[in-house]
Amino acid sequence: MSEPLVLETSRLRLVPIAATDAEEWWRVVWSDLAVARYLPPQRTLSREAVEERVGAALDHWADHGFGIWLLREQPAGTLVGHCGLLSGDSDTLELVYALGYPVWGRGLATEAASAALAYGFDALRVAQVFADVFSANTRSSRVLATLGFEQEGQVHRFGAELDRFVLRRT
Numbered sequence: 478m479s480e481p482l483v484l485e486t487s488r489l490r491l492v493p494i495a496a497t498d499a500e501e502w503w504r505v506v507w508s509d510l511a512v513a514r515y516l517p518p519q520r521t522l523s524r525e526a527v528e529e530r531v532g533a534a535l536d537h538w539a540d541h542g543f544g545i546w547l548l549r550e551q552p553a554g555t556l557v558g559h560c561g562l563l564s565g566d567s568d569t570l571e572l573v574y575a576l577g578y579p580v581w582g583r584g585l586a587t588e589a590a591s592a593a594l595a596y597g598f599d600a601l602r603v604a605q606v607f608a609d610v611f612s613a614n615t616r617s618s619r620v621l622a623t624l625g626f627e628q629e630g631q632v633h634r635f636g637a638e639l640d641r642f643v644l645r646r647t
C-alpha cells in the first residue's frame with residue numbers, strides 16, 4: 478500500500494481523513510452551526526451523517542489519490558478543521574475547507590489551502606481550481622482573495638446561488 482499523502486506547513490499537518498476520524502470531525506466542524514451554516518446543507522449534521530461523509534471522502538481518496546485532509550495543528554496534533562481538493566470536470570479541482578470556530582482569525586485556512594493548491598497545481602498539474610461560496614460568507618471570500626482567486630459569476634448549487642471563485646495555474 479502507498480504512503481498516505483501528508484502535507485506539512487509551518488503550523489499544520491494535513492493528513493488524509495481516516496475512518497476513525499468521524500467523531501472528532503463531527504465535534505470540530507459539523508456539530509457547530511457557526512461553521513456548518515456555510516457548508517452544504519447549511520445546518521449541523523448528525524454523527525451518523527458525518528460517518529457517511531467520511532465514507533464518501535474515503536471513496537474519493539481511493540478513486541482519485543487525493544481528497545479531504547484533516548488539519549492537525551502542531552506540535553499537539555489538535556484537529557482544527559479540514560481542507561480538500563475534490564475532483565471536478567477535466568483539468569479542474571474544487572477547493573473546500575473549514576475551521577473550528579475557536580481557531581478562526583489566525584490564518585490557518587489560508588495556510589492549509591496554500592498547501593493544497595500547491596499540490597493541485599504542481600503535483601497534479603491541473604489547469605484551474607474553483608471554490609463556491611455562499612454569498613454571506615465574507616470570511617471565506619477574503620481567504621480566496623488572499624490566495625489570488627477571482628470571482629467569476631455565480632452558480633446554482635445546493636439550492637442556492639453561490640459565488641464562484643477561480644484560480645488558474647500560472
Ligand SMILES: CC(C)(COP(=O)(O)OP(=O)(O)OC[C@H]1O[C@@H](n2cnc3c(N)ncnc32)[C@H](O)[C@@H]1OP(=O)(O)O)[C@@H](O)C(=O)NCCC(=O)NCCS
Nearest residue numbers: 512515574575576581582583584585586587610616617619
Ligand atoms: C472560511 C473560514 C475557514 C475562514 O476562516 P478565517 O480564520 O477567517 O481564515 P484564515 O484562517 O485564513 O484566517 C484569516 C484571518 O486571520 C488573520 N491572520 C492572523 N494571523 C494570520 C497569519 N499568521 N497569516 C494569515 N492570516 C492571519 C487574517 O488577517 C485574516 O483575518 P481577516 O479576514 O479579519 O483579515 C472559516 O470562517 C470557516 O471555517 N467558516 C465556516 C466554513 C466555511 O465557510 N468554509 C468555506 C466554504 S467556501
